[in-house]
Amino acid sequence: MKQRRMGLNDFIQKIATNSYACKHPEVQSILKISQPQEPELMNANPSPPPSPSQQINLGPSSNPHAKPSDFHFLKVIGKGSFGKVLLARHKAEEQFYAVKVLQKKAILKKKEEKHIMSERNVLLKNVKHPFLVGLHFSFQTADKLYFVLDYINGGELFYHLQRERCFLEPRARFYAAEIASALGYLHSLNIVYRDLKPENILLDSQGHIVLTDFGLCKENIEHNGTTSTFCGTPEYLAPEVLHKQPYDRTVDWWCLGAVLYEMLYGLPPFYSRNTAEMYDNILNKPLQLKPNITNSARHLLEGLLQKDRTKRLGAKEDFMEIKNHIFFSPINWDDLINKKITPPFNPNVSGPSDLRHFDPEFTDEPVPNSIGQSPDSILITASVKEAAEAFLGFSYAPPMDSFL
Numbered sequence: 001m002k003q004r005r006m007g008l009n010d011f012i013q014k015i016a017t018n019s020y021a022c023k024h025p026e027v028q029s030i031l032k033i034s035q036p037q038e039p040e041l042m043n044a045n046p047s048p049p050p051s052p053s054q055q056i057n058l059g060p061s062s063n064p065h066a067k068p069s070d071f072h073f074l075k076v077i078g079k080g081s082f083g084k085v086l087l088a089r090h091k092a093e094e095q096f097y098a099v100k101v102l103q104k105k106a107i108l109k110k111k112e113e114k115h116i117m118s119e120r121n122v123l124l125k126n127v128k129h130p131f132l133v134g135l136h137f138s139f140q141t142a143d144k145l146y147f148v149l150d151y152i153n154g155g156e157l158f159y160h161l162q163r164e165r166c167f168l169e170p171r172a173r174f175y176a177a178e179i180a181s182a183l184g185y186l187h188s189l190n191i192v193y194r195d196l197k198p199e200n201i202l203l204d205s206q207g208h209i210v211l212t213d214f215g216l217c218k219e220n221i222e223h224n225g226t227t228s229t230f231c232g233t234p235e236y237l238a239p240e241v242l243h244k245q246p247y248d249r250t251v252d253w254w255c256l257g258a259v260l261y262e263m264l265y266g267l268p269p270f271y272s273r274n275t276a277e278m279y280d281n282i283l284n285k286p287l288q289l290k291p292n293i294t295n296s297a298r299h300l301l302e303g304l305l306q307k308d309r310t311k312r313l314g315a316k317e318d319f320m321e322i323k324n325h326i327f328f329s330p331i332n333w334d335d336l337i338n339k340k341i342t343p344p345f346n347p348n349v350s351g352p353s354d355l356r357h358f359d360p361e362f363t364d365e366p367v368p369n370s371i372g373q374s375p376d377s378i379l380i381t382a383s384v385k386e387a388a389e390a391f392l393g394f395s396y397a398p399p400m401d402s403f404l
Contacts, residue, residue: 066139068146068372071099076365077153077358083144086367087151087352096352097136100147101371104140130339131182133202133212144371152210154203154347155357157259161198165266169297170330171344172263175201176256177331178209183252184319192248196255197236198262203357207343234275235268239283239307253314253322257304264293269305283307300327 071088078085083102090097136148157175161167167175179201186193193211202210238254240247261269270281287305289298303313303325314321323333335341347357355363 066137066146066148068141068144071097071372073099073367073371074353075355075358076362076367077355078362084368084371086371087355088148089352096151098149098151100149102145102147104143104145107145129182129185130337131178131209131211132185133210149212150210151352152202152204152212153349153352153354153357154205154207156199157201157203157209157263158198159357159359160203160345161263161266167263169264169294172260172297173327173331174341174344175209175263176260177328177333177336179211179259180256180319180322180328181333181337182209182211183256184322187249187252187318193252193255195236196252196259198259201259203343203345203347205347205349206339207346208339234278235271237279237282238309240309242279242283247309249318250309250312250315253304253312254306254309256322257301260297261301261305264297264301265290269301294327296325296327296329300325 070092071090073086073088075087076084077087077098078100080100080102083100083106085098085100088097088099089095133152134150136150138145138147140146179196183193183196196211200212202212204210236255236258238247238251241251258268269287270278270285272278272281287302289301293301300313304322306312309315313325322328332341349356
């Protein structure tokens with residue numbers, strides 16, 4: 001039945017997009033007959049109206065004209081809690097993008113719409129930084145949200161760490177410096193990132209860092225401002241987050257320390273397969289550093305992985321303290337921000353279709369048919385209507401410039 005319904009949807013869509021066919025009297029009569037069925041469908045699956053917390057309106061939409069059928073969806077290149085990331089080529093521009101497709105129903109079920117809208121807001125502010133992924137535009141259908149993002153195909157830092165186990169200090173320093181630069185920029189916009197981990201750090205085709213996935217960012221955190229939401233990834237959670245105490249932007253410097261530690265040693269600090277034991281380690285176990293790193297690296301890790309956030313490196317002057325640390329003395333920060341420093345590792349990708357640095361777990365997966373469906377082919381049920389109203393203001397177009 002499901003296959004037949006999808007086939008019928010595709011057929012109706014083809015007819016509807018053919019202006020000559022639409023004028024045919026028999027087609028007109030079929031369309032008229034099918035319209036009264038919609039209220040019946042809605043009554044068959046009743047759903048409560050959206051609550052005020054789901055009515056997220058970020059101001060007037062840019063009235064975008066984008067739709068799924070504008071793209072050829074080529075490969076699955078990532079997966080998350082609410083959907084998938086796909087390599088897509090824009091049919092008219094022939095430009096490659098990473099398109100993040102999220103299911104509204106799944107987001108609403110977990111009451112995560114605020115995080116998704118926060119991600120969209122943060123993406124809009126990222127246009128000027130070289131180490132943050134850029135949003136080209138966003139749009140929505142009745143049941144899905146689409147982020148059209150920079151396509152980055154050098155692979156996740158996590159993927160490269162898994163393959164090489166750990167990095168030499170100069171390489172780890174280069175990545176840490178570019179990550180710190182990106183975090184410092186977000187902090188200058190009063191945004192705390194909160195979810196730094198190797199899976200969210202990509203390499204571009206030259207080998208530079210690109211920070212992605214802003215779903216857990218917290219906006220409007222002034223200098224010395226705090227928040228207390230419990231979120232993040234277990235291995236990288238700061239002690240104050242685990243304690244459910246108010247925390248501030250220094251949470252990102254803890255995470256930078258955790259990622260740097262993992263780059264140098266191959267595992268996150270305080271790691272244990274037992275999550276409860278790992279939490280206990282983060283809260284109570286002193287930081288242990290093996291002697292195979294330089295004194296400056298040791299000093300930096302001790303400063304970043306300081307359990308007391310008020311004494312943590314970055315607590316007083318934020319990014320400036322990290323920037324001026326002796327570990328980063330070989331880095332010319334002006335050259336870094338202008339991408340004048342040659343990356344220590346070149347992913348050597350031959351072009352957009354070179355997917356060697358993506359996990360086959362994603363790329364071997366078939367692209368779902370539903371991704372390219374136009375909203376016209378979807379019969380709107382009450383739950384779809386609720387989802388549509390919860391994401392008012394999501395769509396975005398520049399002035400001119402999980403599971404599906």
